[in-house]
Amino acid sequence: MSRVTLSRYLIEQTRSHNTPADLRFLIEVVARACKAISHQVSKGALGGVLGSMETENVQGEVQKKLDVLSNEILLEANEWGGHLAGMASEEMDKAYQIPGRYPKGAYLLVFDPLDGSSNIDVNVSVGTIFSVLRCPNRNGQSGDLGEEAFLQPGTEQVAAGYAIYGPQTMLILTLGNGVKGFTLDRELGSFVLTHDNMRVPETTQEFAINMSNQRHWEPPVKRYVEELLAGKTGPLGKDYNMRWVAAMVADVHRILTRGGLFMYPRDSREPEKPGKLRLMYEANPMSFIIEQAGGASTNGLQRILDIQPTSLHQRVAVFLGSKQEVERVTAYHQE
Ligand code: AFP
Numbered sequence: 001m002s003r004v005t006l007s008r009y010l011i012e013q014t015r016s017h018n019t020p021a022d023l024r025f026l027i028e029v030v031a032r033a034c035k036a037i038s039h040q041v042s043k044g045a046l047g048g049v050l051g052s053m054e055t056e057n058v059q060g061e062v063q064k065k066l067d068v069l070s071n072e073i074l075l076e077a078n079e080w081g082g083h084l085a086g087m088a089s090e091e092m093d094k095a096y097q098i099p100g101r102y103p104k105g106a107y108l109l110v111f112d113p114l115d116g117s118s119n120i121d122v123n124v125s126v127g128t129i130f131s132v133l134r135c136p137n138r139n140g141q142s143g144d145l146g147e148e149a150f151l152q153p154g155t156e157q158v159a160a161g162y163a164i165y166g167p168q169t170m171l172i173l174t175l176g177n178g179v180k181g182f183t184l185d186r187e188l189g190s191f192v193l194t195h196d197n198m199r200v201p202e203t204t205q206e207f208a209i210n211m212s213n214q215r216h217w218e219p220p221v222k223r224y225v226e227e228l229l230a231g232k233t234g235p236l237g238k239d240y241n242m243r244w245v246a247a248m249v250a251d252v253h254r255i256l257t258r259g260g261l262f263m264y265p266r267d268s269r270e271p272e273k274p275g276k277l278r279l280m281y282e283a284n285p286m287s288f289i290i291e292q293a294g295g296a297s298t299n300g301l302q303r304i305l306d307i308q309p310t311s312l313h314q315r316v317a318v319f320l321g322s323k324q325e326v327e328r329v330t331a332y333h334q335e
Contacts (some may be wrong), residue, residue: 002187003192003193004189004192004193005182005188005190005191005192005193006027006028006031006171006173006182006190006192006193007028007190009022009180009182009193010024010027010028013175017175017177019175021106022083022105022106022107022307023083023159023175024160025081025083026078026081026083026084026107026132026159026161026173027104027132027159027161027168027173029077029078029081029083029182030074030077030078030109030130030161031163031171031182031190031191032077032170033073033077033078033128033294034128034163034171035169035189035191036071036073036077037066037073037074037113037114037128037163037249038163038165038169038178038184040066040069040070040073041064041114041120041126041165042165043068043244044123044239044303045202046067049065049066049069050065050066050120050121050328051063051064051065051121051274052064052065052069053067053105053257054326055184057090057091057092058090058091058093058313059090059278059313060093063091064117064118064120065119066114066117066120066126067091067113067114070113070114070128071091071092071114073113074087074089074109074111074113074128075087075089075096078100078335079096079098079300080101080102080107081102081105082102082103082104082105083105083106083107084094084098084105084107084108084109084120085098085104085105085106085107085108085135085145085149086098086108086109086110086135086145086149086150087109087110087111088108088109088110088147088150088280088281088312089110089111089281090111090112090278090281090282090313091113093133094147094312095144095146095149095150095266095312096244097144097145103133105130105135105242106134106135106192107133107134107158108129108132108133108134108135108149108150108246108280109130110130110131110132110133110150110280110285111128111129111130111131111281112126112128112129112130112278112281112282112307113128114126114128115127115128115247115248115249115282116245116246116247116248116250117252118175118246118248119245119246119247123185124245124246124247124250125164125165125166125245125247125249125250125253126164126165126247127162127163127164127165127247127248127249127250127253128162128163128165128249129157129162129248129249129281129282129285129286130160130161130162130281130285131154131157131158131160131280131281131284131285131288132157132158132159132160133150133152133157133158134156134158135149136149136152141185141300142288147312150280150309150312151308151309151310151311151312152309153305153306153307153308153309154283154284154285154287154288154304154305154306154307155305155306156278157176157284157285157288157305158175158176158289159173159174159175159176160173160174160284160285160289161173161174161285161289162249162252162253162285162286162289163249164249164250164253166250166253168183168184169183169184170183170184170191170194170195170253171181171184171191171199172195172219172253172289173197174239174288174289174292176288176292177292178258178292178293179196179197179198179199179289179292179293180193180195180197180198181193181194181196181198181256182194182195183195187209187238198256198257198293199293199294200255200256200259200293200294200295200321200323201258201288201320201322202294202296202322202323202324203259203322203324203325204255204259204260204261204321204322204324205238205239205240205241205242206240206242206243206254206258206259206260206261207208207225207228207240207241207242207260207262207263207325208242208243208244208245208251208254208255208261208262208263209225209242209244209262209263209264209265210246210264211225211242211243211244213267213269216267216268216269217265217268218265218266218267218268218333220300220329220332220333220335221263221265221300221329221332223278223332224328224329224332233290234282240320243260246284248262248277248286249327252286252289252290252320255290255295255320255321255322256289256290259321259322260321260322261319261321261322261325261329262318262319262320263318263319263329264276264277264294264317264318264322265300265317265318265319266317270299273315274299274314274315274316274317275299275315275316275317275318276315277313277315277316278313278314278315279304279307279309279316280309280312280314281316283297283299283304283316283318283320284304284305284317286320287303287304287305287318287320288305288319294322294323295321295322295323295326296318296320296322296323296326296327297318297319297320297321297326297327298319298320298326298330299316299317299318299319300317300319300329300330300333301330301333301334302314303331304318304320
């Protein structure tokens with residue numbers, strides 16, 4: 001059977017699910033940008049792309065050279081095609097305006113250009129996460145696109161995905177009807193469909209959390225993790241294994257491949273913040289993907305996709321992955 005490239009998959013989606021041509025183009029452009037980022041990441045020290053900048057992003061985090069480069073690659077690739085009304089990124093304080101010389105389109109693109117960037121210098125997997133929303137009707141309003149256009153709950157996403165730059169470069173995509181995985185064929189230069197129906201098993205014996213924060217967690221998380229660690233003779237009656245890559249992309253990819261539970265709870269280190277991960281360009285796209293693959297995702301109290309965002313860089317606690325475990329840890333929060 002002939003191989004299904006990303007382009008062919010998207011054209012078939014247009015035929016079978018009426019995927020609009022401009023959304024198809026948008027995904028192709030994002031995929032092309034991810035190929036360029038993958039190429040830069042793989043150069044490492046040879047390309048002079050390792051190490052940090054002297055700048056901080058809006059979150060007060062020191063930017064890596066590749067954070068900045070990946071952000072530029074995504075902006076440049078997407079600004080001219082006429083498919084977007086605006087973009088927003090982890091690396092930019094405010095919404096990015098499509099330059100006046102280009103036409104504007106119906107969609108908004110939100111992204112974390114290089115997730116897990118602390119892994120870059122140690123040659124461990126990193127990735128790009130993206131979310132696509134429709135731009136609300138601006139009622140003839142001209143001028144700059146404000147942050148409020150982006151503040152839509154995750155249920156409004158029309159597409160979401162991530163690229164993982166690991167031993168293989170892969171693009172994982174949902175258009176709201178299942179999750180597809182494409183592997184980059186470097187000889188062809190194309191993403192090829194290799195994982196047709198990605199599913200998260202309902203049960204698991206693997207969890208992911210940064211244990212070094214244990215003393216800062218809230219009681220429901222402490223209780224739950226204690227029960228996981230108690231193993232076979234504890235209340236959950238089975239032994240669990242633990243993994244933590246410190247790049248959400250890589251942890252989620254493992255869960256999408258073989259199941260598991262990912263947790264980044266709110267903690268008392270910065271009590272004013274409801275978690276570390278960002279809602280709009282980390283938690284929402286990943287939750288959309290995980291739900292489309294049969295898993296679940298909450299902030300401990302409610303479904304992440306139902307949260308009404310109040311700011312572009314809003315943070316959120318995240319519990320996502322195999323349904324049974326997400327439901328258990330959510331129930332402990334609700335008790
Ligand atoms: P960056 O996007 O700033 O690289 O952050 C990565 C991340 O938000 C997420 O991918 C990881 O799960 C998490 O940080 C790891 O955080 P800790 O270093 O606190 O474990």
